[in-house]
Amino acid sequence: MEKSRRSFLKIISHILGGTLAAGILAPIIGLIIHPWLKETIYGTEDFIGIGNLDDFPVGIPKKMTVTSSKMDAWNIFEGLVMGSVWVIRQKDNSLKVFSTNCPHLGCGIDWGNDVNKFLCPCHEGVFDVNGKVISGPAPRDMYSYQTKVENNTVFVNYKNIT
Amino acid sequence: MANKFYEWIDNRTGLNTFLKIALDEPVHGGARWAYVFGSGLIFLFILQAITGIVMACFYSPSSTTAWGSVYYIQEQTSFGWFIRGLHHFGSSAMIILAIVHFFQVFIYGAYKKPRELNWITGVFLLIFLMGFGLTGYLLPWDQKGYWATQVATNIIGTIPVIGDYVKVLHQGGSDYGNFTLTRFFTLHVFILPLSLVTFLFIHVALFRKHGVTPHWKISEKLLKERVDPFWPDQVFKDIVFAMIIYAILAGWVFWKGGAELQAPADPASNYLARPEWYFLFLFQLLKYCQGNLLIVGTVIIPMIGLIFLFVLPFIDRTSSNSPVRRIPFFATISTGMIGAIALTVLAIHHDAHDVHIIHQREDAEIQAARAVILAKKGIHPEGGMSIFLNDPVYLGEKIFKENCNGCHKLNGVGGENGPDFTNFGSREWLFGLLKNPKDKKYFGDSGIMSPVKLPEESLWDISEFLLSQSGNLLNTNIDSLERGKELTLKGTCAICHPIGDINAKKVAPNLTDYLSETWLKDFIKNPDDQKFYGTKNKMPGYEGKFNANELDSLVKYLLSLSKDRLLVSECIRQEPVKNTNNVSPLTPNIYFGILTEKYLLASK
Numbered sequence: 001m002e003k004s005r006r007s008f009l010k011i012i013s014h015i016l017g018g019t020l021a022a023g024i025l026a027p028i029i030g031l032i033i034h035p036w037l038k039e040t041i042y043g044t045e046d047f048i049g050i051g052n053l054d055d056f057p058v059g060i061p062k063k064m065t066v067t068s069s070k071m072d073a074w075n076i077f078e079g080l081v082m083g084s085v086w087v088i089r090q091k092d093n094s095l096k097v098f099s100t101n102c103p104h105l106g107c108g109i110d111w112g113n114d115v116n117k118f119l120c121p122c123h124e125g126v127f128d129v130n131g132k133v134i135s136g137p138a139p140r141d142m143y144s145y146q147t148k149v150e151n152n153t154v155f156v157n158y159k160n161i162t
Numbered sequence: 163m164a165n166k167f168y169e170w171i172d173n174r175t176g177l178n179t180f181l182k183i184a185l186d187e188p189v190h191g192g193a194r195w196a197y198v199f200g201s202g203l204i205f206l207f208i209l210q211a212i213t214g215i216v217m218a219c220f221y222s223p224s225s226t227t228a229w230g231s232v233y234y235i236q237e238q239t240s241f242g243w244f245i246r247g248l249h250h251f252g253s254s255a256m257i258i259l260a261i262v263h264f265f266q267v268f269i270y271g272a273y274k275k276p277r278e279l280n281w282i283t284g285v286f287l288l289i290f291l292m293g294f295g296l297t298g299y300l301l302p303w304d305q306k307g308y309w310a311t312q313v314a315t316n317i318i319g320t321i322p323v324i325g326d327y328v329k330v331l332h333q334g335g336s337d338y339g340n341f342t343l344t345r346f347f348t349l350h351v352f353i354l355p356l357s358l359v360t361f362l363f364i365h366v367a368l369f370r371k372h373g374v375t376p377h378w379k380i381s382e383k384l385l386k387e388r389v390d391p392f393w394p395d396q397v398f399k400d401i402v403f404a405m406i407i408y409a410i411l412a413g414w415v416f417w418k419g420g421a422e423l424q425a426p427a428d429p430a431s432n433y434l435a436r437p438e439w440y441f442l443f444l445f446q447l448l449k450y451c452q453g454n455l456l457i458v459g460t461v462i463i464p465m466i467g468l469i470f471l472f473v474l475p476f477i478d479r480t481s482s483n484s485p486v487r488r489i490p491f492f493a494t495i496s497t498g499m500i501g502a503i504a505l506t507v508l509a510i511h512h513d514a515h516d517v518h519i520i521h522q523r524e525d526a527e528i529q530a531a532r533a534v535i536l537a538k539k540g541i542h543p544e545g546g547m548s549i550f551l552n553d554p555v556y557l558g559e560k561i562f563k564e565n566c567n568g569c570h571k572l573n574g575v576g577g578e579n580g581p582d583f584t585n586f587g588s589r590e591w592l593f594g595l596l597k598n599p600k601d602k603k604y605f606g607d608s609g610i611m612s613p614v615k616l617p618e619e620s621l622w623d624i625s626e627f628l629l630s631q632s633g634n635l636l637n638t639n640i641d642s643l644e645r646g647k648e649l650t651l652k653g654t655c656a657i658c659h660p661i662g663d664i665n666a667k668k669v670a671p672n673l674t675d676y677l678s679e680t681w682l683k684d685f686i687k688n689p690d691d692q693k694f695y696g697t698k699n700k701m702p703g704y705e706g707k708f709n710a711n712e713l714d715s716l717v718k719y720l721l722s723l724s725k726d727r728l729l730v731s732e733c734i735r736q737e738p739v740k741n742t743n744n745v746s747p748l749t750p751n752i753y754f755g756i757l758t759e760k761y762l763l764a765s766k
């Protein structure tokens with residue numbers, strides 16, 4: 001009698017203890033996996049404003065710094081320099097925006113004003129004004145970004161590189 | 163397979179023997195509900211440890227990040243509010259249970275020879291428990307925690323000779339700052355837990371050595387005869403009790419909506435601090451020990467109490483455990499307890515009837531709600547307070563209190579030279595003005611305008627029309643507005659007040675776009691302009707005294723005073739976050755005015 005009472009108590013204790021542990025662990029796990037459920041660190045903008053359309057001369061590349069803000073959990077960091085881009089305004093007022101990083105090994109590309117070409121100093125990569133490889137070791141044309149113009153302001157989609 | 167593995171482990175560790183020793187402990191006199199409190203405390207401690215560790219994954223102890231990280235736990239994670247609630251209210255539950263455990267042990271005489279050290283380690287555990295409460299209160303770095311803890315560290319400072327040194331050591335400097343948080347954090351998550359676990363280990367080991375102290379009426383014979391094993395007889399009761407505790411605690415957290423997080427600590431504010439409820443009696447005691455007597459409340463009385471607890475097992479030498487034989491000790495402990503309860507009740511009663519404190523609590527709630535809304539846009543690296551720096555309403559309030567409140571009363575506080583600004587710009591406010599401009603609440607004796615002698619209905623109509631010009635009146639009633647327009651333009655108002663042409667001048671203020679942002683700004687700059695009061699003006703002009711931003715903030719603040727207006731302000735209206743993946747469902751455009759009301763209602 002006493003024995004069966006105790007084995008019954010043991011089973012019940014296991015069940016109750018298990019339920020209690022589950023009830024406590026569920027929200028705990030829910031909180032721990034938070035970074036799976038939600039982005040905790042991200043740029044606040046997809047399209048980043050880089051200047052007025054009028055600031056860009058037609059046909060001549062202009063180098064612009066891209067600054068944006070970043071959310072890091074509770075903090076916002078504003079005015080962070082993300083990098084820089086080459087901007088070329090076309091005759092029809094559309095824009096071409098290239099990364100300043102060389103598609104070969106990532107050196108910074110310069111604009112050669114005298115030769116009217118993009119020049120990479122590292123391994124003598126040469127690109128034309130449309131970013132096409134002319135000579136040198138680069139495996140592809142210069143990286144470019146999508147752009148849009150709103151209210152005369154030029155925006156670059158800095159997250160999407162093509 | 164599992165058995166083999168278990169055997170392998172057992173062979174090498176002696177786990178089985180250990181478990182046997184741990185679980186087969188005989189409980190003389192039988193398992194009892196009276197013994198569940200100690201294990202309930204251990205359960206709660208484990209719960210505190212688990213919830214604490216998870217929160218430590220998110221928390222960041224520095225004066226610029228603490229509030230933000232706690233805000234993040236509370237508002238941006240899925241279960242953070244619940245876990246934090248468990249941890250917050252869990253500490254209260256531990257205190258309550260510790261008191262019950264304390265009394266159970268005391269009533270049963272379980273501190274007597276040979277259990278003196280059980281009792282003494284228990285008193286240490288109680289002290290550590292209060293240390294947890296004290297250090298944990300500061301960690302969110304919100305108004306409440308910041309100011310309440312100031313009181314505590316100042317109390318440490320009153321200890322003779324060493325006080326100041328100890329205080330500086332705790333604060334990590336002469337004032338509150340980064341090191342205060344790192345030190346309190348270290349105390350809370352390393353030093354106190356280690357100390358508590360060590361003493362708990364001794365406490366439990368000693369308890370195991372001496373066994374339970376049975377009820378004084380249980381006879382020796384029964385003690386010998388009735389012996390239950392710890393597992394499962396007592397464990398079952400302990401588990402049921404733990405479940406009850408957890409259910410109550412979780413229910414409480416849900417009912418309360420989690421633990422409170424007030425606005426970020428503002429060292430420049432004058433916040434009236436109140437400690438956690440279990441420290442209120444000490445706090446109240448200080449009210450009676452002023453001046454030179456301060457030390458009596460801060461050090462002497464608490465010390466006497468503690469010393470009494472420590473020496474109790476040595477002075478109570480009665481051989482029987484029956485309470486009847488220990489009346490002097492019962493009397494002492496009860497007096498102490500009743501005193502503490504009375505002080506607590508007095509403190510709560512006082513605060514519940516102090517208008518100042520009630521106001522402050524309401525303000526604190528609004529401020530907290532606002533802080534959460536502003537923080538959603540991200541907190542600048544300068545720290546929690548920075549969310550307010552660009553908030554016009556906050557800045558406006560400050561400017562109002564510094565420049566305007568001396569003449570304009572607001573919610574019962576301030577001077578009476580100018581009109582009362584309580585509910586300024588609402589229908590009710592304007593109605594009152596039209597009805598009796600010479601009322602003390604408006605222009606008083608210096609008023610020149612005579613009461614508008616029209617039926618009340620018409621006065622409401624006129625208010626509706628005049629206020630609708632500013633463009634941010636809530637729930638405009640078109641019919642009333644039209645009637646009001648008719649009355650204003652064709653009635654007697656227009657004889658003195660120009661209306662329709664912003665630059666027109668007559669004997670009384672121009673009412674075109676009355677109480678709009680531009681109207682208010684022009685007015686504040688030059689109230690003696692001919693289009694306003696002209697030569698009859700009594701208010702100083704603020705042209706050149708405020709910069710554009712300050713004036714803008716002040717006006718926004720003034721407009722936020724009325725319940726009838728929508729506060730259209732870039733800063734408070736949430737701009738939707740552009741990255742749609744990260745938008746919490748709680749982020750839609752919330753207007754501060756509406757939210758305030760919601761919070762005020764909820765708090766009543």
Ligand code: FES
Pocket residue numbers: 102103104105106107120121122123124125136137138
């Ligand atoms: S990195 Fe530009 S050519 Fe090699």
